[in-house]
Amino acid sequence: MSKEIPMITLIKKGSKAFPRYVLAKADEFKNAVFWNGTTWSDESEAILFDDVNKALWTHHDLLMETLSDRPCHQYVVPVYVEIYGDKPKLNDLRAWLEKAVRIVVESPKHGTGPNETFGVVLLDAERTQSV
Known part of the structure; x- marks a missing residue:
């Protein structure tokens, strides 16, 4: 390291x-x-x-x-998106998520990760699917 x-x-x-x-x-x-x-x-x-x-x-x-x-250790954290109105095309939803969603990690307040690690949070909009 x-x-x-x-x-x-x-x-x-x-x-x-x-x-x-x-x-x-x-x-x-x-x-x-x-x-x-x-x-x-x-x-x-x-x-x-x-x-x-x-x-x-x-x-x-x-x-x-x-x-x-x-070394990298990956975790999946479920985030649910609810769309009200007509159902959008999946590619339109993915494009909107990519542009609109920002995940804020308050590193100055809570550190860069647990136990001296460094956490990277990534939204993979391409893997968005309907449930």
């Missing part, structure tokens, strides 16, 4: 009408550095994401790189 786990932050930029996002973390001197698509650099070189989902998947990929040498 050699790699230190970075606390990567999604920062909202732009305006309400045209939101944009950058990814940042602190370097070894606690200075902010920003993801430019290849490495961490100053803010002027940061990738400016126009799609929050793309930014979040990039965040996830960067985080997973630092966790790759650790």
Whole structure:
């Protein structure tokens, strides 16, 4: 377990009408550095994401790189979605879930995981099915 786990932050930029996002973390001197698509650099070189989902998947990929040498234990936590009205097409529901649902983990308040572990919560909207 050699790699230190970075606390990567999604920062909202732009305006309400045209939101944009950058990814940042602190370097070894606690200075902010920003993801430019290849490495961490100053803010002027940061990738400016126009799609929050793309930014979040990039965040996830960067985080997973630092966790790759650790054992992984997966759990399934049922979450039920109730849709009232006409039944939507499954692909439309999946697309909506991918865009609309955000799962918040209050790491500053409760830690990154039980017993010094690091928990990653992932919504797999593609596996959504009717019950």
